[in-house]
Amino acid sequence: MTPITPSAVSVQDLQIRYGNATVINGLNLEIAPREFLVLLGPSGCGKSTLLNAIAGLNDVAGGQIHISGKNVTWAEPKDRGIGMVFQSYALYPRMSVEKNLTFGLRVAGMAKDEIARRLEHASKLLHLDQLLHRKPAELSGGQRQRVAIGRALVREVDVFLFDEPLSNLDAKLRNELRIEIKKLHQSLGNTMIYVTHDQTEAMTLADRIAIMRDGVIQQLATPAEVYHRPANLFVAGFIGAPAMNFISGQITADGQFTSGALSVPLRRSLPAGPATLGIRPEHITPGGTTLSGTVTVVEPMGADTVVWFDCAGQQMSLRVMGDSDLQPGQTIGATFDTAHASLFDAQGDRL
Amino acid sequence: MTPITPSAVSVQDLQIRYGNATVINGLNLEIAPREFLVLLGPSGCGKSTLLNAIAGLNDVAGGQIHISGKNVTWAEPKDRGIGMVFQSYALYPRMSVEKNLTFGLRVAGMAKDEIARRLEHASKLLHLDQLLHRKPAELSGGQRQRVAIGRALVREVDVFLFDEPLSNLDAKLRNELRIEIKKLHQSLGNTMIYVTHDQTEAMTLADRIAIMRDGVIQQLATPAEVYHRPANLFVAGFIGAPAMNFISGQITADGQFTSGALSVPLRRSLPAGPATLGIRPEHITPGGTTLSGTVTVVEPMGADTVVWFDCAGQQMSLRVMGDSDLQPGQTIGATFDTAHASLFDAQGDRL
């Protein structure tokens, strides 16, 4: 089953085992050329495993991997046309930045002037010109990060793989480098597959996000789609900070969602039964009587403020722009916009 | 110079040296009982040094430290009435959770039933009951964190010191535990001094924030005050993500701030001279003609979107609620609210 328009990367029925444990079982994924795909998911869900399989660093127990239309399931990593950036950067500690960047090219026996050209291009682009003779130990975190990207860059390949490249950095640097990577993608136009478990990164960088759990892709869609129309409870809870508020209740035969005193009319008819309503904090506005409770914590974030309140024994959060004069202990009423709410069935799937 | 109402913690003319390098020189700080004070600042500014001095873990070269009215400048750490939570948690790896919590008490020769009482209290409060027999290696990051807090808790002291307790955790857990700590403070009512370089933590947790740079406190005020009325350019740039936008220009004699084509009337008369105007991204709204530029990066965060644009060669950012349909390359105009803008003089101090 080869795709009709060749994908940059195509993963078919992939199966991966570690010893007896099957970590990925029958995964399919098509990534378009020039796409920025983010693999997002909790720790241990198999993100790195999948990425390593695409890179050719892991044994594949079944299925196929195609890159740029070629079946590379059993090809050597170097022959797959990929570059990879690791969480720990994996810079060669005894080599200078220059040697780190050109090691792969020298191994491949490339001509000297071509190596020099690529080195110059990458080091200009990443502002590494001044650092070429330093050892990795003499670089800051952000600089190491850039060298690691440079090492993928000089390979001039179509597909870049990133495995949590920012997670070792502090918050401020992470924010800065995130934007750098975004710009890099815009200027290079490569296909990028980017693993993270930081959702800000996922939201801001991705063309599409693949949300994984236990080796299975839960949803593969644009960031906005994932955020606003999560495919299931797991995705809904995983994306967004603070997390989406969930209210479990019933769908009644007369087209209402009820939970305790709360009753919300549905905009389309759905089969009756137990269900969960999900509302993001920013879609709840203070005032009104749909929800009511006691404020427990107020978190002023500067640009906005998150207010936590206790609603019929359940912690809920709402977000308002700017500061808020609400105080813990105060009772508040709130209302929400059903247009932005999500409904999930008893299995947790979106209705 | 003893304070009239005894502070929970009072630091007077503190001076700390490492070898020949003076890291802190004449620092003064008064912390009220039950206050939650956050020490915020970039790496290496002396936050940990100050905290360690208060805890008695650093030698003091000059000045005094009083805790609960007693001069403890030369007292042993254990005699200062403090508990401390470390960035790496510093749990004793080969002891069970129970032993970790009670080791200090047992060494002090406390009666068995008193130890048991405190253990029960702390483990209930922190939901550690089920974990008492595990070793730290068998705990998740959040659980370890709670044990580290528990170890401070059982000491039943008035002052808690936290040194970046959340910085080793991933984003999701960090958000959750932040709220836990806030609640803990609300229920215990201890004095807490909390070191971080994460500003979300600082903003949401603090009663007051002390922003440090090179061993000097730049501003000591409530989070709102720090965010909206930063004392100087450093504070303004340090707080807020994305950072405040700065426009350097002139204050003219006729009460205007001008920079290139931009000209903003001032609301009060200020001496003429070079100055910098600061505006937070959320106070810039698209539309209008005060500012104009080309969009470079659009970062949808889910609840809001950050738009970066190039304005007369300077990168500026604005934040809009929800999604935005702006695209990189598009030109936009924007305007801002002078009421929320800050002005700084040539020395960088707030005008």
Next chain:
Amino acid sequence: MSPIQSGPAPRKITIGRIGLYLFLISMVAFFALPLFVMLITSLKTDEEIRLARIFALPASLNFSAWATAWSGACAGTICNGVQAGFWNSIQITVPAVAISVMLGALNGYALSFWQPKGGKILFALLMAGALVPYQIFLYPMVRALASVSLYNSLPGIVLVHVLFGLPLVTLLFRNYFITLPVELFKAARIDGAGFWRIFFEIMLPMSVPMVVVAAMLQFTGIWNDFLLGLVFAGPDNLPMTVQLNNIVNTTTGSRAYNVDMAATMLTALVPLSIYFLSGRWFVRGIAAGAVKG
């Protein structure tokens, strides 16, 4: 309110600190005493030695025993001291250390990163081999070496040392390499480097600290070896320890303790100076990963 104190705390000399230094000094005595006795004995004359006062200082500094030990003491009808063995020992030890460290590093690398089939069994057997007394290897090894005409030759004794050094060195390197991030290995694979290239250009340069540790342990072990040198080296390549034995160990002949001590110290000089000169690297190397079991 307590009296106001300011400025640095008065320096306290605590009981604990005094106890610490007392402990260290008594340990210095314990560790240095044998060396001290060896040194003063080597400087004594025969008459002073006959007085049998081992702690008495020599009446005068008399280095003749050292000269004798180095170049005059007899072993059989040849009176060349330990000097001939010195060169032999160098010729045996240097290649044996170099080869066993290289091979051990290679083993550790192959076992830890490539995890080939049977690797675990190989490692277990190797460790078991390290626990077997040498003596039982002698006859079959002699036979085997004789059959390939390596018996009683320099390459033969070097080979034997390499074979018996492998378990320890492999253990050190395997334990070191498993502490290195696998990403490094993966990155090199993506860069297209193969088995040998990764080893020589990335892993080996990174393991300098461990090379130092392994080389020092091996060097001491091989330099101080007596039995293997005696059996396998052959008359022309006998190491220094065998010559030392010939000087020190006599059944019906008389003994000169001053020469014995001087010869011993001369023999120990090379490993000792290596320890004194590169002790710092040794500690650093061990800290770099030998510790992690």
Next chain:
Amino acid sequence: MRFGKWRLRAAQLALSPTWLTVIVVYLGTMAWTVALSFTNSRLLPSWDWAGFAQYQRLFDTSKWNLALQNLVIFGVLYVFGCLVLGFLLAAALDRRVRFESAFRTLFLYPYAMSFVVTGLIWQWLMNPTLGIQPTFQGMGWENFRFDWVTNRTMAIYAVVLAGIWQGSGLVMVLALAGMRGIDAEQWRAARIDGIPVWRVYLSIILPQLGPAMAAAATLLSMGVIKTYDLVIALTKGGPGSSTEVPAKFIMDNMFQRQNLGLATAAAVVLLLSVVLVVAPFRYAAYITAKRRAGQL
């Protein structure tokens, strides 16, 4: 099929000398030894089968039983003693003392010395007419006694003492490296908890040095079974047979007493007992490793 075929072949190729060593040298020799232990070989190997006669004689030989017993006493005390002293030395040097590197070198140098003559020196030092005893007695402590080497019941401890002198420096280096790797924040936490320094070392640091101590114990144990030079130099197995050890027993019977069959039987028994002692440990480690992996 994790890696491309020729690459895996490279790994196997790199390991092939070691495979050869293991199969030919270790396994081959062991098989040969086991076979010889069932023969009547005297000076030279002969294939004159004797069944279990050599084993029977071996266990009737009180000297061999004594040697095994001594090996256990020596092994346990030597390894334990080195670990304790090495740990104490490391802890002392960890306390930021002056001249640390001088102390460290001094404590480590015995490891570079061969036993041939250090044994002789220790024999002198512990000799009741030459060494430390008369010196102290001369200084007024008339009742001071330190005559281990000449005392049947104490001689094995004299061997242990000299062994500890040689081996504890290595443990010190390993332990010190381990201590330097421990998070400084644990020290701070302990100070806040008010835990005395010695208690921190005992209850907090020591348990964390497990891997370092295990590495040290492995290195030391490799030496224990081969212990020969030390005993020869120090006591020659005496007084009587009180410091006889298996390696010496094997060596004597092989090269002195023309009793190869008995020597090989002794080697086999020694090997079996080592395996019996080591196997449960390895198995336990294997099981814990599995369990831990399973939990992750």
Next chain:
Amino acid sequence: QDLPAEVFTSWTSGGEALAVEAIRTEFEARGGTWETASIAGFENANAAFQNRVIAGDPPTVRQSVLGLDAAELVESGLANSLQSVADAQNWAGVMAPSVLDSISYNGEIFLAPVGIHGESWMFYSMPVFEANGITAAPTTWDEFFAAMDTLQAAGITPIAWGGQAWQEAKVFNMVLLSQVGNEDFLKIFQEGDEAVLTSDAIVTALEIFGRLRDYVDAGAAGRNWNDATNMVIQGQAGVQFMGDWAKGEFANAGLIAGQDYGCALAPASTGMLFVADGFLMMKTGDAAQDAAQLLMAEVATDPAVQVAFAQAKGSIPVRTDVDTSALDVCAQQAMTMMNDGLFVPEHAITVTPDMVGQFTDFVGEYFADPSYDAASAAEDLADIFRR
């Protein structure tokens, strides 16, 4: 014709080397080429030598203790016969029968004897004896113990004791010989004669030997023989029982036999115990070396070489027909005894190395353990010979 010989010995110390030199000079003078391969210490030398045999690369000439030590090599056909040299040189006429016995295997001579060590010596310090009123060396054990008591009372260590099992075994042999006589001594060690082994004389010997413990200082255990000799030289101790090689130590200290120190037979000795070294000629498969071996046997037993060798090593020539005037008084006394047929081979010559080991272990154990009673010890001793 080149006659190369690689000579493997464990003679490495000064005096020993000098002795070997005597053979070597003559050997080379007669056209041989000498190559030394010496390893000190019997166990080390054996290890090196046996491994060379295993490898099929034996040295030309191997120093070997006379008697059963070399038996297996001879029986395995690894050695060359010297019968032709012995016949030509008339060894049977010039060597003591006990020596001849111990170089013959199944009636054929395989060893060339090079030197004999008398081992029944009691060396004593003449100044110490004189100072304590002991005028002559004691000749009975009663006299001996009386003399030792005198020394002990004077604060002198009576016996300079080398506390290593091999030394103790030699002392025990001296006591044993004094109790059972030459014939029965040989019966024990050659035949394991049950009657002698169960006789009271054995128990008495063990008792006398055990009594020696009382005259030994605290530092005796593990002591090297030369350190013990040194105690006599220094006047710290009265007597030392040792083989004649101890004379070398006295000589090194500038002491002269019969003037500064005395050499007497151990009390009540009925003969002179001896141990002897010879050259064993290994089969190398090389004709030149075979020829060299014959020359070596000839040279080593040459009368002049014999005297020079004995002089340097402190031993006794293997021939009865040499000029003894150059030898010291002790050696001359021993020669007389040899000519009188009073030489008794020690255990190393008459029993297998395995039994030597067991016997040595036994003596070491017995001496080290004062609670070991003589009767049960006699039983244990007999057991060794019953196996």
